[in-house]
Structures are given as C-alpha cells and as structure tokens.
Amino acid sequence: MVEFLDMGKHAIFIWSAYGVSAASLVMLALRSRSRQKASDEQVVAARARRKSGA
Amino acid sequence: MVGQGNQRKGLKTRKQQRLLVLSAAVATLVGAVLLVLFALGGDSLSLFLQPSDVKAKQIAAGQHFRLGGLVEAGSFSKAEDGLTYHFTVTDCVATLPVQFKGLLPDLFREGQGVVTEGELNAEGVFVASTVLAKHDENYNPPGTLPKSADQCVHPGDAPYQALDQAPDTVTGR
Amino acid sequence: MHRFANPAQFNRLADAVMPWAMIATVLLFGAGLYYALIGSPPDYQQGESVRVMYVHVPAAWMGMFIYVVIAVASFVALVWRHPLALLAGKAAAPIGATFTALALITGMLWGKPMWGTYWVWDGRLTSVLVQFFLYLGYMALWKAMDDEEKAGNAASILALVGVVNIPIIKFSVDWWSTLHQPASVMRLDGPTIDGTMLVPLFLMAAAYQVYFIVVFIWRMKLEVNNRKLSVMRGSGMEN
Numbered sequence: 212m213v214e215f216l217d218m219g220k221h222a223i224f225i226w227s228a229y230g231v232s233a234a235s236l237v238m239l240a241l242r243s244r245s246r247q248k249a250s251d252e253q254v255v256a257a258r259a260r261r262k263s264g265a
Numbered sequence: 266m267v268g269q270g271n272q273r274k275g276l277k278t279r280k281q282q283r284l285l286v287l288s289a290a291v292a293t294l295v296g297a298v299l300l301v302l303f304a305l306g307g308d309s310l311s312l313f314l315q316p317s318d319v320k321a322k323q324i325a326a327g328q329h330f331r332l333g334g335l336v337e338a339g340s341f342s343k344a345e346d347g348l349t350y351h352f353t354v355t356d357c358v359a360t361l362p363v364q365f366k367g368l369l370p371d372l373f374r375e376g377q378g379v380v381t382e383g384e385l386n387a388e389g390v391f392v393a394s395t396v397l398a399k400h401d402e403n404y405n406p407p408g409t410l411p412k413s414a415d416q417c418v419h420p421g422d423a424p425y426q427a428l429d430q431a432p433d434t435v436t437g438r
Numbered sequence: 439m440h441r442f443a444n445p446a447q448f449n450r451l452a453d454a455v456m457p458w459a460m461i462a463t464v465l466l467f468g469a470g471l472y473y474a475l476i477g478s479p480p481d482y483q484q485g486e487s488v489r490v491m492y493v494h495v496p497a498a499w500m501g502m503f504i505y506v507v508i509a510v511a512s513f514v515a516l517v518w519r520h521p522l523a524l525l526a527g528k529a530a531a532p533i534g535a536t537f538t539a540l541a542l543i544t545g546m547l548w549g550k551p552m553w554g555t556y557w558v559w560d561g562r563l564t565s566v567l568v569q570f571f572l573y574l575g576y577m578a579l580w581k582a583m584d585d586e587e588k589a590g591n592a593a594s595i596l597a598l599v600g601v602v603n604i605p606i607i608k609f610s611v612d613w614w615s616t617l618h619q620p621a622s623v624m625r626l627d628g629p630t631i632d633g634t635m636l637v638p639l640f641l642m643a644a645a646y647q648v649y650f651i652v653v654f655i656w657r658m659k660l661e662v663n664n665r666k667l668s669v670m671r672g673s674g675m676e677n
Contacts, residue, residue: 218486221551228544243656250663311615312560370554402622404631406479
C-alpha cells in the first residue's frame with residue numbers, strides 16, 4: 212500500500228516539488244481567508260462606531 | 266461616479282477615446298516587441314548552436330560556445346579511463362564529435378537531445394565542460410513508443426525498448 | 439459587465455459560487471493527487487520524476503492565466519474606470535505570483551535530476567522569471583503610492599505593458615533554441631503526452647483552477663472591505 216511512496220533515486224526532488232507546492236498553496240489560502248475574516252470584522256466595527264458616533 | 270446624468274454624453278466619448286488609445290498602445294507595443302525579438306533576436310537569444318550552425322559560422326578553435334543537438338545513435342563510447350565519453354551530436358544535417366569528461370545527466374541517451382558547453386580543439390572535436398540532457402515533448406509509459414518521432418533516428422534503431430529495462434547499457438553506468 | 443460593478447452583487451455571486459468551488463477543490467485535488475502519485479505510470483525516459491510535471495505544468499499555466507486576468511482587469515479599469523476591476527487585479531496578483539514561483543521552483547527540482555542543472559538562462563526559463571518580476575512590480579506599485587487611484591493606474595499600466603511577455607513565454611521554445619522542452623499539450627498536432635499521464639495533468643490543472651476561484655473570492659472580499667474602510671475613514675475625517 213505504501214509502495215507508491217518509493218519514488219526511486221530522485222525521490223527527494225519529487226517529494227520536495229509536491230511539498231513546496233502544497234505548503235505554499237495551503238499557506239496562501241489560510242492567510243487570504245484569515246485576512247478576509249479580519250477585514251469583515253473591521254467593517255462591522257467601523258459601521259457600529261459610525262452609528263454611535265454620528 | 267458623480268454627475269452621471271448630464272455628463273453622460275461627454276463621458277461616453279471620453280471612454281471611447283480611452284478604449285481606442287489604450288488598445289492601439291497595447292497592440293503597438295506587443296507587435297513591436299515581438300517583431301524585434303522574432304526578427305532580430307533569433308540567434309543571440311538562442312541557448313545553443315547546432316552542428317550545422319557551427320559549420321556555417323566557421324567557429325574557430327578555442328572559442329567558447331554551447332552546442333546542442335541529438336546524440337547520434339551508435340556513436341556513444343567510453344574511453345579506457347572510464348571517465349571520458351565520446352559521442353557525436355547531430356542536427357540531422359551536420360554532425361560534430363564531442364568529448365566529455367565528467368558526470369552525465371540521467372536523461373542522457375543516444376537518440377535524445379543534449380546541450381553541451383565547451384570549445385572546439387585543433388582536431389575539430391568539441392571538448393565539453395558540461396553536458397545537459399534535453400528532454401523532448403514526449404511523455405510515455407515504459408514499453409510504448411513516443412507519438413512524435415521527428416528525430417533523425419528511426420524508432421527501431423533507438424534503444425527505447427532496451428532503456429526502460431536496463432538504462433545502464435547505453436550510458437555505461 | 440455592469441452586473442458585477444456593484445460590490446453587493448459581487449458578494450451575492452461570490453457566496454453562491456463559494457461552496458461549490460470549495461467542494462470542487464477538495465474533490466479535484468483528491469483525484470488529481472491520486473492519479474499523479476499512484477494511478478499513473480512512470481515515464482519511459484524520466485521514470486518517477488515525470489510526476490513533478492503534474493504540479494509544475496498546471497502552476498505554469500495558472501501563472502500565465504492569472505496574468506491575463508490581471509491584464510484584462512487593468513484594461514477594463516483604465517478604460518471604463520471600473521473600481522471592481524481594479525480590485526480584481528489587485529486580488530489576483532499574489533495568487534498568480536505564487537503559482538509562477540511554484541512553476542519556477544518545481545521546474546528547478548525537475549531540472550536538476552533530469553537535465554543535470556537547476557537553471558539555465560534560456561528563453562523559456564528567463565521569460566517566466568520576468569513574469570514573476572512583473573507580478574512583484576505590479577504588487578509593489580500598489581503599495582508604493584498612498585493615493586489608491588494613482589497606485590491602481592500605475593500598476594494597471596505595468597500589467598498591460600507586461601502582457602507582451604505572455605506570447606514570449608509561449609513561443610520562446612519555438613523561436614529560439616532552449617533547454618526547456620517544446621510544447622506537449624497545446625500543439626497543433628495534438629498532445630504528445632500519453633493518455634494515462636494526461637489524466638493527472640488535467641485533474642491537477644482543474645484543481646488549481648478551482649483553488650484559484652476560492653482564494654480569489656476571499657482576496658476580492660478582502661480588497662472590497664479595505665476599500666470600504668478607507669472610504670469610511672475618508673468621509674469620517676471630512677465630517
């Protein structure tokens with residue numbers, strides 16, 4: 212079942228390519244999502260401030 | 266965004282003007298750059314010369330350049346020292362003998378592309394300091410023949426079949 | 439076009455697309471990775487190293503595709519003064535830069551064992567590196583100027599100038615001698631990749647595409663929010 216993990220003598224290059232791709236894409240997605248969520252909250256807070264301040 | 270009502274007509278013509286100017290500018294730029302690169306840049310932007318280029322340009326011995334082409338089928342041999350390799354690079358028009366001492370890349374095969382760097386010696390042999398393997402456009406499972414075989418070796422001659430079983434027979438490693 | 443002019447309408451569309459895009463991303467990555475790592479044969483020349491192609495080629499395609507998206511958005515923004523188009527370019531740029539960087543890195547990781555070198559300055563590798571710098575330049579221009587409108591204009595003009603690089607990337611392997619191999623999929627006489635290897639390639643390409651849609655929507659919402667915040671701050675100071 213785990214024989215596919217054996218990528219031969221260039222395994223380090225193959226797994227590095229997959230590793231770098233996965234890590235970069237996951238990190239970009241998570242950061243984009245968390246920044247979007249944070250900005251949603253900022254907008255709500257700013258609206259509330261505006262209402263109470265006006 | 267402001268004054269959309271009464272300025273509508275003026276706004277429209279300004280938009281059309283911007284559309285025209287910007288389209289023309291982008292088209293001119295793209296056309297000009299591509300023309301320059303395509304028409305004038307061919308030789309200087311190429312990575313390597315092929316054997317017939319080398320003959321046509323009559324490149325002198327000792328001048329450093331990159332030579333590329335296919336490793337001619339049946340031309341590969343290993344010297345007695347076990348480290349020096351001899352093979353012939355061909356572009357199907359002209360050929361050039363190459364001598365190389367060092368490690369050959371994995372994809373190095375007879376009938377496959379190489380890009381070598383070095384200089385011609387007095388005998389007209391290209392003494393390479395590096396040899397890189399050039400992969401072609403074919404991707405196939407073992408035991409099948411590639412779709413595009415526009416190389417000057419006949420698929421029958423090339424050691425495709427033998428390779429996947431015993432890759433060491435060709436490069437001697 | 440004008441249906442997407444309104445941020446509220448964009449949000450409605452984005453919220454409708456999002457769950458499907460997320461499901462598609464998970465499914466396509468699952469299937470794509472299965473075929474890339476397990477369900478496809480090794481190559482007759484490259485052996486197992488051919489599997490690098492399944493992350494390399496789709497990344498390179500996405501790098502070019504997203505650049506074209508930014509160029510079109512910049513064109514729309516400059517001609518029609520379309521605020522959402524401007525933000526679309528800004529939102530897409532980091533994703534395109536990431537894919538371009540991944541194409542370069544995975545290409546180097548394939549090149550070392552196969553070619554015998556990580557890098558050569560041939561037409562293809564150099565033009566893709568130029569594309570990466572164009573992305574960096576575009577993002578830097580957005581950050582360099584305080585005035586959002588000026589920054590957006592400058593960045594958009596750079597994006598349009600850089601569009602000339604797209605045909606150079608595509609045809610570099612035909613016009614000049616390169617170490618990089620010629621086209622295998624988008625060629626006139628059809629793909630020269632065996633069907634068993636086209637399956638993981640196209641699945642991974644589709645996975646990257648839906649991944650882009652998901653992350654693009656998140657970043658687009660982020661940019662719309664940032665725009666709202668700066669407008670609120672601006673009007674707040676006036677009062």
